[in-house]
Amino acid sequence: MGNSSCCSTKKTVAAVVDPAARPRAAAAPAGGVLLEEPAGKAQEAAVTPCEEPISGTAIKGLSEEVWRRRVAKPQREGEDSQVQVKALTYNLSWSDLYGERQGNNASASSLVAAAMPGIMGCQECNDISRVVREGGLESTYTAVQGPHSLAIAYKTCEWELVAQGWKEIAVDEPEQFYGSRSVQWARLRHRQSNKLLLFVNHKGPLRVNSGGRKGGPETAYNILTAIHENVELGDSVILLGDFNAQMGSQTVRHLEQYIPRAASGTARGGVDHFFSELSMVGDLENLGTGGSDHDALAATFVF
Secondary structure: OOOOOOOOOOOOOOOOOOHHHOOOOOOOOOOOOOOOOOOOOOOHHHOOOOOOOOOOOOEOOEOHHHHHHHOOOOOOOOOOOOOEEEEEEEEOOHHHHHHHOOOOOOHHHHHHHHHOOOEEEEEOOOOHHHHHHHOOOOOOEEEEEOOOOOEEEEEOOOEEEEEEEEEEEEEOOHHHOOOEEEEEEEEEEEOOOOOEEEEEEEEOOOOOOOOOOOOHHHHHHHHHHHHHHHOOOOOEEEEEEEOOOOOOOHHHHHHHOOOOEEEEOOHHHOOEEEEEOOEEEEEEEEOOOOOOOOOOEEEEEEO
């Protein structure tokens, strides 16, 4: 069974917002200044070399055995149906694209409308409803605005929201401080097959490759713990976003101990990633920038 085509019945977009998930102002570090999210080349100067090699030991108390028993999706022989989902990750560089350039004639929305992913996770997105609306997609997508400019949108006729939430997982280093960083998640039921997916969206801490104030291993552990706490047996998992961490960084390498990295982009040294146990169909699609300083990336998974 492939991705079901969107139903003809039109629905008005319903922005599902947990009041507790509204962005909160982060306190500036002592002697520091709380800045707006950077645009342009602000992050490039912050890239640092990867640190020492990681060991093969488990992260804190989260053993690989416990993780796999809870999270890894079992292979079911004779399963007679498969679902394909096209997932998109897109850092919108909101302060530049929507602040300085007033949306650039809806260039990001036009990109999304051309791609029509089943589910998308956006970072540096202050208003996902605007992105959907300016693309003429109000009847197609349900939008979930999260904290710290994270947002998720999914095709309403294909997916039903079962639960959603978020968790803070890191704080930027004082040298390049813009606030706290989170994961946002949505547990979704595929309407046609009843299969369940935990979709996790993330924007990582600065400096790039630092893992934030407590380092890459701690940030990776917090991401994995958030997944472990919210996944149910039988769920599939897709984790994606702008991790502010390149391949070979402590954050990415610790995540890879528990969940395979399926694909990575190249913008800004390669900080945009997909992680999943699911098989990926075809190659990663680079859809262009749409006016952002990141590429919009789409990967199709089967489960």
